[in-house]
Amino acid sequence: MFIFREQTQIEDLGNGVTRRILAHGGGMMAVEVTFEKDAVGPLHHHPHEQLTYVLSGRFAFTIDGETHEVSAGDTLYKKPDVVHGCVCLEPGVLLDTFTPQREDFLS
Amino acid sequence: MFIFREQTQIEDLGNGVTRRILAHGGGMMAVEVTFEKDAVGPLHHHPHEQLTYVLSGRFAFTIDGETHEVSAGDTLYKKPDVVHGCVCLEPGVLLDTFTPQREDFLS
Numbered sequence: 435m436f437i438f439r440e441q442t443q444i445e446d447l448g449n450g451v452t453r454r455i456l457a458h459g460g461g462m463m464a465v466e467v468t469f470e471k472d473a474v475g476p477l478h479h480h481p482h483e484q485l486t487y488v489l490s491g492r493f494a495f496t497i498d499g500e501t502h503e504v505s506a507g508d509t510l511y512k513k514p515d516v517v518h519g520c521v522c523l524e525p526g527v528l529l530d531t532f533t534p535q536r537e538d539f540l541s
Numbered sequence: 542m543f544i545f546r547e548q549t550q551i552e553d554l555g556n557g558v559t560r561r562i563l564a565h566g567g568g569m570m571a572v573e574v575t576f577e578k579d580a581v582g583p584l585h586h587h588p589h590e591q592l593t594y595v596l597s598g599r600f601a602f603t604i605d606g607e608t609h610e611v612s613a614g615d616t617l618y619k620k621p622d623v624v625h626g627c628v629c630l631e632p633g634v635l636l637d638t639f640t641p642q643r644e645d646f647l648s
Contacts, residue, residue: 436604439614457592457616462640464592464616485564485571485638487594497543507546509564509571531592531638533569 435459449473450522455539463535469493469522477519482532484512491526542566556580557629562646570642576600576629584626589639591619598633
């Protein structure tokens, strides 16, 4: 499956955060999430495994109570149900990949 | 798990292709693959599901006999065992995410 960027839709999640669902199928899904400065990804958890690749910007990221600043090229692995969240320090974009798919994002 | 880019290792795969294994754990792995112009990712297949995000450059990508040009922000989903490969048209970098992990990359 080929998904061309210009064919994807921007969803406004409010509070300075937008999302694009990218390629997905079988048990995997790729999602781009764009943050304005100071926008927050509140602490949350879900049963999906997740990898996050920082495409741009700078973020303070918390996983299971551990917080670090991350920037372009840094990556994060989140095991199922681990509590995680972020604060955007400089405007940027995260690429999240999930397994299984986030069916809640498709409904 | 936090993986900072400067802590990752570049592996030279030869023929103009290098690889960095990024965050991985549980059933997921992120891998950056850098191509020089005209470098080739030969047609191959594996039982892992795979998402590819084009970070930069331009590639002619073939999945299951279908070929398209892709560039930054385009994404590709590859189901298990599907035959896929690419030719690099302009130097660039792909982010591959696999489930399960590519144990063959870790050995």
